[in-house]
Amino acid sequence: MNGLNKIKVIFTFFLTILSFCSYSQSNVFKVTLDAGHGDHDFGAVYSGRIEKNIALAIVLKVGKILELNPNVNVIYTRKTDVFVDLVERANIANRANSNIFVSIHCNANKNTAADGTETYVMGLSKVASNLEAAKKENSVITLEKDYKRKYEGFDPNSPESMIGMTLMQEEYLDNSISLATKIEDNFERLGKKLRQGGVKQAPFMVLHKAYMPRVLVETGFVSNPTEGNILNSEEGQDDIAKAIAEAILSYKREYFGSGGESDDSRPIRDTTPAKPKTTAPAAVTKNAPKGTFFKVQLIASIKKTPLEPKNFKGLKNVTMIYENNIYKYFYQETPDYETAKKYMEEAKNKGYGASFLVATKDGEKISIQDAIK
Numbered sequence: 001m002n003g004l005n006k007i008k009v010i011f012t013f014f015l016t017i018l019s020f021c022s023y024s025q026s027n028v029f030k031v032t033l034d035a036g037h038g039d040h041d042f043g044a045v046y047s048g049r050i051e052k053n054i055a056l057a058i059v060l061k062v063g064k065i066l067e068l069n070p071n072v073n074v075i076y077t078r079k080t081d082v083f084v085d086l087v088e089r090a091n092i093a094n095r096a097n098s099n100i101f102v103s104i105h106c107n108a109n110k111n112t113a114a115d116g117t118e119t120y121v122m123g124l125s126k127v128a129s130n131l132e133a134a135k136k137e138n139s140v141i142t143l144e145k146d147y148k149r150k151y152e153g154f155d156p157n158s159p160e161s162m163i164g165m166t167l168m169q170e171e172y173l174d175n176s177i178s179l180a181t182k183i184e185d186n187f188e189r190l191g192k193k194l195r196q197g198g199v200k201q202a203p204f205m206v207l208h209k210a211y212m213p214r215v216l217v218e219t220g221f222v223s224n225p226t227e228g229n230i231l232n233s234e235e236g237q238d239d240i241a242k243a244i245a246e247a248i249l250s251y252k253r254e255y256f257g258s259g260g261e262s263d264d265s266r267p268i269r270d271t272t273p274a275k276p277k278t279t280a281p282a283a284v285t286k287n288a289p290k291g292t293f294f295k296v297q298l299i300a301s302i303k304k305t306p307l308e309p310k311n312f313k314g315l316k317n318v319t320m321i322y323e324n325n326i327y328k329y330f331y332q333e334t335p336d337y338e339t340a341k342k343y344m345e346e347a348k349n350k351g352y353g354a355s356f357l358v359a360t361k362d363g364e365k366i367s368i369q370d371a372i373k
């Protein structure tokens with residue numbers, strides 16, 4: 001073989017490897033697991049039950065189960081007892097182009113009777129207990145150097161100050177809620193108590209910075225002696241890890257197909273009757289007026305709220321649709337883009353800082369760009 005042919009052969013060889021790599025890459029489901037806290041940041045500590053250790057133990061167990069599946073790639077924000085900045089945890093997931101981000105923590109409360117699990121999705125909840133959880137987890141940024149600059153002046157004592165930063169992040173909400181619901185459903189099957197329904201919304205900085213479907217799991221209260229001792233036990237951690245890993249695999253099956261899963265990763269207990277699937281009522285599209293319309297999406301929530309102005313800061317003409325287990329609330333509807341923008345301004349001035357425009361054509365959702373055309 002002469003020199004030129006040799007180069008040709010080597011080049012073709014590398015091209016084949018490269019295309020093979022990108023082919024298999026696209027079929028890999030990437031999960032970033034984030035064990036909360038680490039090193040000098042202990043998280044909550046009660047009678048020798050230490051959040052950073054419990055979170056890491058659970059994460060490693062979840063990862064071990066997921067790694068049995070050749071088509072699942074697990075990325076860890078930490079695998080040892082080290083300190084990682086909050087924004088870096090999200091960025092690890094962002095750089096890896098992760099499909100989902102799962103942050104694992106333990107809860108604590110001065111009231112040692114408090115117990116139960118909670119899985120949070122990013123959102124602007126005004127529920128005091130949700131804000132309290134976000135405040136506690138966000139406060140770790142004060143352990144970082146230069147946190148005021150890094151987090152754009154965000155005040156961890158006022159999670160509401162994130163309102164201005166959360167624009168246009170709703171696109172991950174449906175999937176995040178789906179994943180959170182699967183996790184809490186599995187906890188319920190384990191016999192765990194779901195704290196006030198389990199799935200909740202709150203402004204967590206670590207979720208805010210991750211650009212993919214993302215959840216934060218409070219696996220239980222270390223401050224509660226009974227629940228805390230379960231959390232601190234090998235068996236308790238195994239159960240929780242299995243519940244979370246199974247929920248992740250179920251999410252993967254639903255959104256990415258079931259390729260490459262090992263047989264022992266089937267649902268823990270398939271005998272439990274499945275929750276009835278609720279989809280958007282058919283009437284939404286059937287009776288929809290013909291033509292292109294714009295409306296302002298105010299909020300998306302897991303809670304159903306009566307459509308009265310007093311529930312929407314005085315805004316009238318609020319409508320709702322229910323899809324993928326969430327309620328979406330809209331303000332006004334108009335065929336005119338400029339008018340729609342005015343409505344959006346109005347909503348923002350009323351305090352719906354994260355509101356944005358959506359467009360429909362003959363009742364079907366289309367992109368704003370297509371609608372303007």
Ligand SMILES: [Zn+2]
Pocket residue numbers: 036037043044051105106137
């Ligand atoms: Zn925590």
